[in-house]
Amino acid sequence: MEKTQQFIQSNKQKFVDELFALLRIPSVSADANFQQDVAACAQHLATHFQAIGLDAVEVIHTAGHPIVYAEKIIDTSLPTILVYGHYDVQPADPLELWHSPAFEPVIKQTAIHPEGAIFARGACDDKGQFFMHVKAVEAMLQAQELPCNVKLMIEGEEEVGSPNLAIFVREHKAKLKADIILVSDTGMLANDTPSITTGLRGLSYVEIEVTGPNRDLHSGLYGGCVANPINILTQMIASLHDDNMRITVPGFYDKVVELSEADRAEMAKAPFSEKAYCEALDINSTHGENGYSTMERGSIRPTLDVNGIWGGYTGEGAKTVIASKAYAKISMRLVPDQDPDEITSLFQTHFEKIAPASVRVKVTPHHGGQPVVTPTDSPAYAAASRAYETTFGKKPIPVRSGGSIPIIAMFEQELGLKTILMGFGLDSDAIHSPNEHYGLFNFYKGIETIPYFFKNFSQI
Ligand code: BES
Ligand code: MN
Ligand code: MN
Numbered sequence: 001m002e003k004t005q006q007f008i009q010s011n012k013q014k015f016v017d018e019l020f021a022l023l024r025i026p027s028v029s030a031d032a033n034f035q036q037d038v039a040a041c042a043q044h045l046a047t048h049f050q051a052i053g054l055d056a057v058e059v060i061h062t063a064g065h066p067i068v069y070a071e072k073i074i075d076t077s078l079p080t081i082l083v084y085g086h087y088d089v090q091p092a093d094p095l096e097l098w099h100s101p102a103f104e105p106v107i108k109q110t111a112i113h114p115e116g117a118i119f120a121r122g123a124c125d126d127k128g129q130f131f132m133h134v135k136a137v138e139a140m141l142q143a144q145e146l147p148c149n150v151k152l153m154i155e156g157e158e159e160v161g162s163p164n165l166a167i168f169v170r171e172h173k174a175k176l177k178a179d180i181i182l183v184s185d186t187g188m189l190a191n192d193t194p195s196i197t198t199g200l201r202g203l204s205y206v207e208i209e210v211t212g213p214n215r216d217l218h219s220g221l222y223g224g225c226v227a228n229p230i231n232i233l234t235q236m237i238a239s240l241h242d243d244n245m246r247i248t249v250p251g252f253y254d255k256v257v258e259l260s261e262a263d264r265a266e267m268a269k270a271p272f273s274e275k276a277y278c279e280a281l282d283i284n285s286t287h288g289e290n291g292y293s294t295m296e297r298g299s300i301r302p303t304l305d306v307n308g309i310w311g312g313y314t315g316e317g318a319k320t321v322i323a324s325k326a327y328a329k330i331s332m333r334l335v336p337d338q339d340p341d342e343i344t345s346l347f348q349t350h351f352e353k354i355a356p357a358s359v360r361v362k363v364t365p366h367h368g369g370q371p372v373v374t375p376t377d378s379p380a381y382a383a384a385s386r387a388y389e390t391t392f393g394k395k396p397i398p399v400r401s402g403g404s405i406p407i408i409a410m411f412e413q414e415l416g417l418k419t420i421l422m423g424f425g426l427d428s429d430a431i432h433s434p435n436e437h438y439g440l441f442n443f444y445k446g447i448e449t450i451p452y453f454f455k456n457f458s459q460i
Contacts, residue, residue, distance in 0.1 A: 001140075001143075001145055001451045001452060001455055002143075003142075003143030003144070003145055004136075004139045004140050004142075004143040004145045004451045005139075005448060005451070006143070007138075007139040007142050007143050008135070008136075008139050008444070008447055008448055011135075011139070012444060015131075015135045015443075015444075015447065016107075016118070016440070016443070018048070018131070018135075019105075019118065019127065019128060019131050019443070020105045020118075020120075021044070022041070022044065022045070022087070022122075022127050022131060023103065023105040023118070023120040023121070023122055023123060023127055023128075024103055024104065024105065024120075025037055025040055025041040025044060025103070026089075026092070026102075026103045026121070027040075027041035027042075027087055027088050027089055027122070027156065028088070028089055028090070028091050028092070028121075029064075029065055029088035029089070029156055029157050029158075029159050029160050030090070030091055030159060030160050031091055035065075038065045038066075038088060038156050039065070039066065041087050041088075041156070042059050042065070042066040042067075042068050042087065042156055043059060045068045045087055045154060046058070046059045046068050046070070048134070049068070049070035049134070049152070050070075052134070052137070052138040052141065053072075053138075053141050054070035054071065054072055054137070054152070055070070055071055055072055055073070056069065056070060056071045057069070057070045058070070060168065062157075062164035062165075062167070062168060063163075063164055063167075064156075064157050064160075064163060064164045065088060065155075065156030065157050065164070066156055067153060067154070067155045067156065067164075067165060067168055068087065068152075068153075068154045068155075068156075069151070069152065069153050069154075069175075070151075070152045071149070071150065071151040071152065072137070072141065072146060072149065072150050073149045074146060074148070074149055075149070076149070078147070078148045078149055078458065079148045079149065079179040079180075079457060079458055079460070080148065080149040080150070080151060080177065080178040080179050081148060081149070081150050081151070081178060081179070081180055081182050081454060081457065082150075082151045082152075082153060082176060082178035082180070082181050082182065082417070083130070083133045083137075083150065083151070083152045083153070083181075083182050083183070084130075084153050084154075084155075084181055084182070084183050084185075084407070084411070084419075085126050085129065085130025085133065085152075085153075085154045085155075085183065085184065085185060086126045086130065086154065086155050086156065086157070086158030086159070086185065087122075087126070087127060087130070087154050087155070087156055088155070088156040088157060088158055088159050088160070089121045089122035089125070089126075089127070089159065090121065090122075090125070090159050090431075090432045092121045092434075094434060095434075097434035097435070098434045098435055099119070099435055100119055102120060102121040102434075102436075103120060103121060104120070105118050105119065105120035105123065106118075106119050106120075107119070107440065108437075110437070112191075112426065112428055112439070113437070113439040113440070113441065115439070115440050115441050116439070116440045117429075117437040117438060117439045117440060118437060118438050118440065118443070119435060119436070119437040120436065120437075121436055122436070123429075123436050123437050123438040124425040124426075124429040124431050124436055124437065124438035124442075125185065125425065125429075125431035125432065125436065126158070126184070126185045128438035128442075128443055129184040129185055129423065129424060129425060129438070129446065130154055130184060130185070132184055132424070132443060132446035132447045132450060133152065133182070133184065133450055134152070135447045136446075136447050136450035136451050136454070137150055137152070139447070139451065140451055140454065145451070145455075146454070147454050147455050147458040147459075148454060148457065148458040150454075151176065151178060153176070155407075158185075158405065158407070160367070161366070161367025161368075161369070161406055162406055162407045162410075163367065165407055166406075166407065166410055169407070169410060169411065169414050169415065170414050173414065173415060176415055177415075178415070178417060179417070179457075180380050180417060180418060180419070180420060180457060181408070181411050181415075181417050181418070181419040181420070182419070182420050182422065182450075182453065183405070183408070183419055183420070183421050183422070183423075184421075184422050184423055184424060184446060184450075185405055185421075185423060186200070186401050186403065186405075186421045186423025186425065187401065187423045187424075187425040187426055187427055187429070188396070188399075188423055188424055188425070188426065189270060189271065189397060189399060190271075190426065191426070191439065191441055191442065191445075192394075193271055193394075193397065194388045194392040194394055194395075194396040194397070195270070195396050195397040195398065195399040196376075196381070196384055196385065196388070196396045196397075196398055196399070196420070196421065196422060197374075197399060197400070197401045197421035197422075197423050198373060198374050198375075198376055198381075198398040198399065198400055198421070199299065199300075199336075199371070199372060199373040199374065199400030199401060200371060200372045200400075200401055200403060200404050200405055200408060200421070201299070201302070201333040201334055201335055201371050201401070201402055201403065201404050202333070202334030202335070202338060202339075202340050202368065202369050202370045202371035202372075202404060202406075202409070203331060203332070203333060203334060203340060203367075203368050203369045203404045203406065204331070204332040204334060204340040204341075204343040204344045204347065204365075204368045205307075205329070205330070205331050205332070205365070205366040205367060205368060206329070206330050206332075206344060206347060206348070206363050206364065206365055206366065207327070207328070207329050207330075207363075207364045207366060208233065208327060208328045208329075208330065208351065208361065208362070208363055208364075209325060209326075209327055209361070209362040209364070210229040210230075210232055210233045210236075210325065210326045210327070210355070210359050210360070210361055210362075211229060211324060211325050211359060211360045211361075211362070212226060212227045212228060212229040212232070212322070212323075212324060212325070212326075212358065212359050213226050213322070213324055214324060215324050216321050216322065216323055216324050217321065217322040217324075218320065218321070218322075219320040219321055219322045220320060222322055223322060226322065226358065227356060227358030227359050228322045228323075229311060229322075229323060229324065229325055229326035229359055230311045230312050230323055230326040232326070232355070232356060232358070232359050233309070233311070233326040233327075233328060234309075236351065236354055236355065236361075237306055237309075237328060237330075239354060240304055241304070244289065244290040244291075245287070245288055245289045245290060246289060246290075247302065247303075247304045247332075248350075249304075249343075249346050249347050249350045250346065250350060251346045252302070252338075252343065252346060252347075253302070255337045255338050255339070255342075256301075256302060256335055256336075256337075256338060257335065257336045257337055259296075259300055264296065267295060267296065267300070267400075268293065268295070269397075270295065270397050270399060272293075272294070272295050274286065274294060277294060280428060288301075289301055298402040299399070299400040299401060299402045300335055300400055301335065302332065302333055302334050302335050302338060303331075303332065303333045304330065304331075304332045305330065305331050305332075305333075306328055306329070306330055307329045307330065307331050308327075308328065308329040309326075309327065309328040309329075310326075310327050310328075311323045311325055311326035311327055312326070329366075330347075332347065333402060333404065334370075334371050335371050336371050336372075336373055337371075338371065339370070340368030340369060340370060341368065344365045344368060347363065348363040348365070351363050367406070368406070369404050369405070369406025369407075369409065370406065370409035370410075370413075371404075371409070372405075372408045372409050372412070372419070373400070374418060374419055374420070374421060375418065376398045378418065379457075379460040380418060380420050380457060380460070381398075381420065382456075383420075383453055383456035383457040383459075383460060384396075384420050384422055384453050384456075384457075386452070386456050387422075387449050387450070387452035387453040387455075387456055388449060390449070390452045391445060391448050391449045391452065392445070392449075401421075401423075408421075420453070422446070422449070422450070422453065424442040424443075424445060424446040424449075425438060425442065426439070426442070
């Protein structure tokens with residue numbers, strides 16, 4: 001991989017310039033106002049794939065946003081790596097909290113990224129990360145060192161639950177035939193502590209509507225006599241955790257796989273400072289399920305969180321009113337072997353049951369996803385581990401993550417393929433938040449590391 005690495009070293013500025021062009025396209029999948037931009041982003045990528053010499057480049061139209069596909073098959077008797085990523089991004093709002101516009105990338109230094117970081121929506125999640133694969137493949141092609149076949153599938157709907165990719169995968173199993181899935185859409189512990197993600201939590205997401213009286217009421221005339229949907233909703237939500245911060249939905253923990261003490265002890269070896277964690281978030285203490293560490297609460301334990309709550313009067317001044325309706329959005333992060341559909345249904349049954357007779361409750365399920373755990377004793381894992389050792393000079397630590405990428409479990413179910421999660425982002429990179437950024441160190445290190453995985457995996 002010598003020539004590949006040389007190509008990377010002499011093209012660093014070009015790579016960043018090209019990433020900037022990608023980041024300038026506001027490919028927000030959740031908002032219909034950006035549909036043209038999402039389509040333009042897909043086209044931009046396809047053109048780029050063609051320009052770097054990939055074959056079978058295609059913008060695949062779906063009922064939603066397009067999927068971009070490309071491949072380089074050098075020899076069908078060699079292994080094939082299927083790279084997955086997403087070019088769609090989260091909405092940028094609240095816009096006023098960005099220090100520079102979300103879709104005008106700039107490089108700024110931070111305490112954690114002294115060599116500079118790229119600030120833009122999607123810089124880390126996931127444009128900056130999947131683009132590392134594009135550049136690594138380009139470098140291997142230019143150096144004539146591509147050691148195996150590669151397929152790239154970059155979708156435009158990850159942030160909205162990959163509804164159409166799931167259908168596409170089911171219907172195109174032959175096209176997606178490969179030996180491993182390779183994804184950079186997660187994180188690592190720190191720039192001097194490389195890690196490989198070995199698990200993702202699943203997701204169950206519900207929206208709740210609580211209806212009381214048939215219209216908003218004067219809170220003096222009716223207050224005290226009818227159920228206030230906001231009071232009721234907040235009481236119901238508060239009852240979803242007990243004093244030990246355990247979730248009270250009956251059956252919620254039934255299928256949770258408990259880690260052995262040995263596994264927990266192994267996990268506790270990963271460097272983690274409670275103090276630094278609190279300081280970074282300006283909090284006095286952490287909070288969560290009794291009997292588990294912060295690392296465990298954020299990865300191997302399931303959660304239930306209100307993601308949004310609204311109703312009644314929230315404008316200026318006071319308005320004395322009992323609202324007719326109250327709403328909330330709730331996410332539950334799941335761990336093996338919890339099933340999202342089953343958890344959603346347990347939640348729905350429980351929530352309807354605890355509702356007082358004075359209100360009506362409607363629970364609407366949204367997209368979900370299965371949890372994943374990837375093996376650490378596979379040849380593919382060893383290939384990844386050795387790649388990090390080459391570029392970081394250290395063995396990476398396996399770490400289960402708290403985030404979700406619903407399509408990963410689908411890949412295993414439908415294609416029978418395992419995934420290697422080579423994430424290079426940091427938790428402090430503010431993904432989904434204002435001022436999202438991605439370190440230049442991380443971007444380049446990723447581009448340098450990926451070719452070694454290709455090489456090691458080809459030699460299995
Ligand atoms: N890339 C993230 C998931 C992630 C980030 C996993 C960091 C591990 C570490 C992905 O784009 C994402 O945001 N997923 C959503 C789920 C999706 C269905 C909206 C999530 O985790 O909330
Ligand atoms: Mn992502
Ligand atoms: Mn995301």
